[in-house]
Structures are given as C-alpha cells and as structure tokens.
Amino acid sequence: MAVTIAEKGYRAVLRTLIVAGSALAFAWVGWAGLEGLRTQRNLAQLEELSGQLLQRAELAVDYAVITLGDYAAPSNDLCNIDALRTLRRQTYARGAIKDIAVLASDGQPMCSTAPVQFDLLSSRSAPIAEYESRNTSIVLQPSHAEGSGLFRVIWRVSDTHLVAATLNIDMLMFDIFPAQLRDEALAEIRIGTGDVVARFGDMASKEAGETARAFESASDRYPVSVALAVSDSSFRNWNPWPLAPVLAVGAIAGTLVGLLLAQSSMRPPGPVDALRIAIRRGELVPYYQPIFELATARIVGCEVLVRWVRRDGELVFPDRFIPIAEASGLIVPMTERLVEQALSELAPLLSGRPEFKTAFNIDPAHFVQQGFLDALDQIVAQTGWPNTRIVLELTERNAFPDMKQAVAVTKEARTRGYRISLDDTGAGHNGLGHIQDLNPDIIKIDKKFVGVAGTVEAADAIIEVLVNLGQRMGAVVVAEGIETEDQRATLAHAGVAQGQGYLISRPVPLARFRTLIRDHELVAQPAANDPQMA
Numbered sequence: 357m358a359v360t361i362a363e364k365g366y367r368a369v370l371r372t373l374i375v376a377g378s379a380l381a382f383a384w385v386g387w388a389g390l391e392g393l394r395t396q397r398n399l400a401q402l403e404e405l406s407g408q409l410l411q412r413a414e415l416a417v418d419y420a421v422i423t424l425g426d427y428a429a430p431s432n433d434l435c436n437i438d439a440l441r442t443l444r445r446q447t448y449a450r451g452a453i454k455d456i457a458v459l460a461s462d463g464q465p466m467c468s469t470a471p472v473q474f475d476l477l478s479s480r481s482a483p484i485a486e487y488e489s490r491n492t493s494i495v496l497q498p499s500h501a502e503g504s505g506l507f508r509v510i511w512r513v514s515d516t517h518l519v520a521a522t523l524n525i526d527m528l529m530f531d532i533f534p535a536q537l538r539d540e541a542l543a544e545i546r547i548g549t550g551d552v553v554a555r556f557g558d559m560a561s562k563e564a565g566e567t568a569r570a571f572e573s574a575s576d577r578y579p580v581s582v583a584l585a586v587s588d589s590s591f592r593n594w595n596p597w598p599l600a601p602v603l604a605v606g607a608i609a610g611t612l613v614g615l616l617l618a619q620s621s622m623r624p625p626g627p628v629d630a631l632r633i634a635i636r637r638g639e640l641v642p643y644y645q646p647i648f649e650l651a652t653a654r655i656v657g658c659e660v661l662v663r664w665v666r667r668d669g670e671l672v673f674p675d676r677f678i679p680i681a682e683a684s685g686l687i688v689p690m691t692e693r694l695v696e697q698a699l700s701e702l703a704p705l706l707s708g709r710p711e712f713k714t715a716f717n718i719d720p721a722h723f724v725q726q727g728f729l730d731a732l733d734q735i736v737a738q739t740g741w742p743n744t745r746i747v748l749e750l751t752e753r754n755a756f757p758d759m760k761q762a763v764a765v766t767k768e769a770r771t772r773g774y775r776i777s778l779d780d781t782g783a784g785h786n787g788l789g790h791i792q793d794l795n796p797d798i799i800k801i802d803k804k805f806v807g808v809a810g811t812v813e814a815a816d817a818i819i820e821v822l823v824n825l826g827q828r829m830g831a832v833v834v835a836e837g838i839e840t841e842d843q844r845a846t847l848a849h850a851g852v853a854q855g856q857g858y859l860i861s862r863p864v865p866l867a868r869f870r871t872l873i874r875d876h877e878l879v880a881q882p883a884a885n886d887p888q889m890a
C-alpha cells in the first residue's frame with residue numbers, strides 16, 4: 357500500500373517525539389536516580405560525622421578518667437608542693453586537659469594545677485549541674501559559659517576524696533566538617549539534658565525559615581551527646597554528581613531505546629491487524645448497487661458491497677481483503693457492522709417503497725455459526741427494518757462447512773422472514789445441487805453467463821434452465837453484471853425478472869445511491885407485464 361507524503365510526515369514527527377521523549381525520560385530518570393543515591397550517601401556521611409564527633413568526645417572523657425586514675429588513691433597527698441608540681445607538668449603534657457584539681461567533699465577545690473580555668477568560667481552564685489555516667493562515680497559537669505568548650509570530669513573516689521579534670525574540647529571539632537559544609541552547618545557537643553559545651557560552625561548565614569537536616573548521637577557510657585545540623589540547601593548541593601555526563605549518558609541510552617521503540621511501534625501492522633484496525637475505525641463502509649426490474653428499470657432493492665475507504669481516501673476493493681477477513685474470522689464483526697450501518701443509512705428509503713429489499717453477502721462459514729440468526733435479529737430489530745425486506749446472499753463459490761447445518765439455518769432464516777438468495781449460480785462446483793438443497797427465494801445468475809447472453813448459445817441455454825427452475829420453485833431470477841442494453845433486452849426476453857449491473861450503476865456510496873433512486877423513479881416505466889416480485 358502506498359504511503360502518502362502526509363503519512364510520511366506524520367510518521368517522522370511521531371518518531372521524533374518518541375525518540376525525544378525517551379531521551380528526556382531516561383536523562384531525567386538517570387538524574388533523579390543518582391540524586392536519590394546522593395541523598396542517601398550524604399545522609400550516611402553526616403551520620404558518620406556525628407558518630408565520629410561523639411567518639412572524639414568519649415575519648416576525651418576516657419583520657420581524663422585514665423589520667424585521674426593515676427591520682428585516685430586516697431592515700432596520695434596531691435596538695436603538697438612537689439606533688440602539685442608533678443601534676444602541673446603532666447597537665448601541660450596532655451592537650452585537652454587544662455587542669456587537675458583535688459576537691460573537698462562539698463566540691464570546693466582544695467588544690468589545683470590551674471585554679472582559674474574552670475572556676476573562672478563557672479558562677480559561684482548558681483550551682484553547677486552534675487550528670488552521672490554509667491559508672492556512677494564518674495560525674496560530668498558543664499561550665500556555665502555555654503559553648504566555651506570547657507567541662508569537668510569528676511571522679512568520686514570516696515565521699516571525701518574527689519579528683520577532677522577540666523577539659524577543653526573546642527579543638528575536637530576543628531576538622532569535623534568537610535570544607536563545603538563548614539560555613540553552613542552547626543555541630544554541638546552537649547552534656548546531660550542539653551548543656552551545650554562546645555559549638556562549631558554557623559547557620560546564621562542561611563535564610564530564616566530554611567529547614568535543616570539534624571542528626572543526634574548519644575553516648576551510652578557518659579552523659580554526652582552530639583547534635584549536627586546542616587541547612588537544607590547546603591545538604592542538597594553537597595557532593596553533586598557531574599551533571600553533564602549523567603544527562604548525556606541518560607540521553608544516549610534514552611535515544612537508543614526510543615529508536616527501538618519507534619521502530620517496533622511504527623512497524624506497519626500485518627494485514628489481519630490492519631483490517632482489524634480498519635473495522636474498529638469504521639473504514640469499512642457499505643456501497644450500494646441497485647437491483648432493478650429488467651422490464652421497467654424500476655429500482656426494487658440493492659446489494660450491499662463492502663469498500664475499505666482508507667484514511668487517505670484510497671478505495672480498496674473486497675477481493676483484496678475479504679479472503680483475509682474470512683480466514684481470520686474478522687468477517688463476523690465486519691458483516692455485523694456493515695449490516696447495522698447499511699440498514700441505518702437506508703432506513704429513510706423504506707417508507708413508500710414496500711417492495712424495496714436490501715441484500716447482504718454472507719460468508720457460508722459465518723452463516724452456519726452458532727447464534728448467527730439471533731445476532732442478526734438483534735441488529736435488524738435496532739434499525740426498525742422488517743426481516744422480510746432483508747436478503748441473505750449465499751455464494752455458490754465457497755463450499756458450506758456443514759451442508760446439513762446450512763439447510764437447517766436456511767429454513768430457520770426463512771421462518772424468521774429473511775429471504776435467501778443463491779449468488780453466482782452456475783459458477784460454483786456444486787452444479788445445481790445448492791438450488792435443490794437450499795431452496796432459495798432468489799437465484800442470481802453469474803455475470804460469466806450474463807456477459808455473453810445472446811452471443812453464446814450455451815450461456816443462453818443455462819439462463820433458460822435457471823429461469824425455468826426459478827419459475828417452478830417460485831424463486832425470483834436476478835441477472836448479475838448487466839453492462840449493455842442488449843444484454844438487458846435479451847435477459848428480459850428470456851424471462852429474467854430483475855438484474856444489476858453497470859448498465860444502471862456501479863456500486864456507489866449512500867448519497868449517490870439516493871440520487872439514483874430518485875432519478876429512476878422519475879423515469880421508470882410502468883411494467884407492461886409485471887414480472888414476479890420477490
């Protein structure tokens with residue numbers, strides 16, 4: 357089937373849309389997938405950072421506890437000059453520890469290596485909170501100066517003997533954040549119920565109201581916890597993937613998939629699928645060929661002949677698709693739609709034309725199918741046509757799959773009022789067998805004989821036999837394929853009652869058929885000798 361320029365253009369646009377859509381979709385999915393991974397990775401990294409910070413804080417406390425362990429024996433007199441000198445030396449050698457002190461039972465320092473450190477920062481007027489560790493003899497005390505980095509680890513060796521180490525853990529946080537987050541994140545080390553001992557970073561630069569991602573980790577050994585917060589925008593911009601390669605890879609993959617998709621989805625459908633689509637779209641339409649009285653040229657009915665009118669206007673004749681429809685079973689929905697459409701279209705012609713009948717070609721296999729007549733009844737009833745005005749044409753050319761069933765359905769059809777017509781009579785392989793079995797109401801003489809009527813003796817003899825048979829069986833004889841006035845005259849003279857053929861009209865669409873009927877009614881001659889009517 358030729359592909360028109362418009363169709364080519366349409367396909368090109370469709371192909372471009374499929375490929376572009378697929379490329380965009382893949383690029384987007386690739387990007388969104390990697391963004392999801394990045395979020396997961398960033399979350400994991402921040403959790404790890406908060407864990408690391410907590411570990412550092414715990415280590416600092418561990419270190420203080422180990423150092424205090426050296427002075428824990430109550431027998432030690434730590435407050436004499438020599439002992440203090442040794443203590444001071446050791447304190448200087450241990451980075452985070454700023455002071456070691458011996459406390460009285462009320463917590464007041466008895467002696468200290470650097471008495472200023474903790475006491476200066478704490479207010480003597482308010483009591484300083486104390487938080488017990490899992491080992492209850494180890495107590496942590498934040499300083500009153502929030503965020504100073506200072507806090508105290510006290511070891512209650514006995515009720516009267518307390519040793520304390522003052523720590524500054526500010527420097528623990530110095531390198532905790534990656535450079536990208538340093539100005540847009542906040543880390544805090546807290547003691548007890550929330551006293552902030554040390555703070556690093558700043559989120560003040562971020563816009564007010566911006567959400568932040570927060571992480572917290574708490575020690576199960578000491579009353580120490582760590583809180584980490586990162587502004588949402590920093591979090592989103594952290595560890596970005598290189599966007600261009602990601603999009604490029606996604607787009608290339610999408611383009612390849614799109615090309616494959618376009619190729620498979622635009623492959624022209626096979627003949628059966630094409631026909632199925634055409635039926636669904638209503639591209640198979642009825643054409644009408646008038647059946648007229650040979651004596652008067654009065655139109656007394658029509659034969660419905662299917663045409664496939666493609667979207668581009670191309671007209672496809674039945675010999676190109678009826679065999680496909682019959683072999684695939686699509687002949688059933690095709691015929692049903694055709695009957696429905698034709699009867700609906702022709703309904704206005706019913707009134708005032710009591711003899712007007714419409715004939716449909718019925719595939720023999722469809723005819724003997726279970727429920728054929730019931731389905732037909734339903735369609736016909738919807739259109740308001742009486743069954744008696746409908747002719748079912750059965751061809752001589754195709755054999756009936758089940759002749760007994762065909763005879764039974766024929767009888768039942770006639771009981772329900774339908775007329776049975778035997779098409780292409782004489783041209784099939786059954787001789788006159790079908791006439792005897794099916795007892796039709798109408799016998800159609802094949803155009804093979806009509807075309808040579810009056811010129812070939814054998815054809816004239818066959819026509820004569822069929823006319824005689826018709827008369828004896830009470831069947832109307834119709835000649836198909838009358839192309840010339842001579843043929844019409846010869847056939848009329850031979851006793852053929854009705855005919856169809858190019859002499860009057862080819863099969864035509866509805867509008868043309870209506871005009872034809874009107875014109876013929878105006879010029880039709882009254883029958884001198886009315887032949888038998890079907």
Ligand SMILES: Nc1nc2c(ncn2[C@@H]2O[C@@H]3COP(=O)(O)O[C@H]4[C@@H](O)[C@H](n5cnc6c(=O)[nH]c(N)nc65)O[C@@H]4COP(=O)(O)O[C@H]3[C@H]2O)c(=O)[nH]1
Pocket residue numbers: 645660661662673674675678687691694717718719751779780803836837838839856857858859863
């Ligand atoms: N040369 C010549 N031809 C004439 C003349 N008058 C009519 N014809 C053609 O002869 C065919 C008569 O239909 P058919 O024997 O039932 O033969 C039909 C019928 O067997 C089948 N067919 C058509 N429509 C349907 C349908 O709706 N259902 C089924 N099952 N078969 C159909 O396709 C066949 C061909 O149909 P068409 O191409 O429409 O061909 C039609 C018609 O156009 C004439 O004066 N000269």
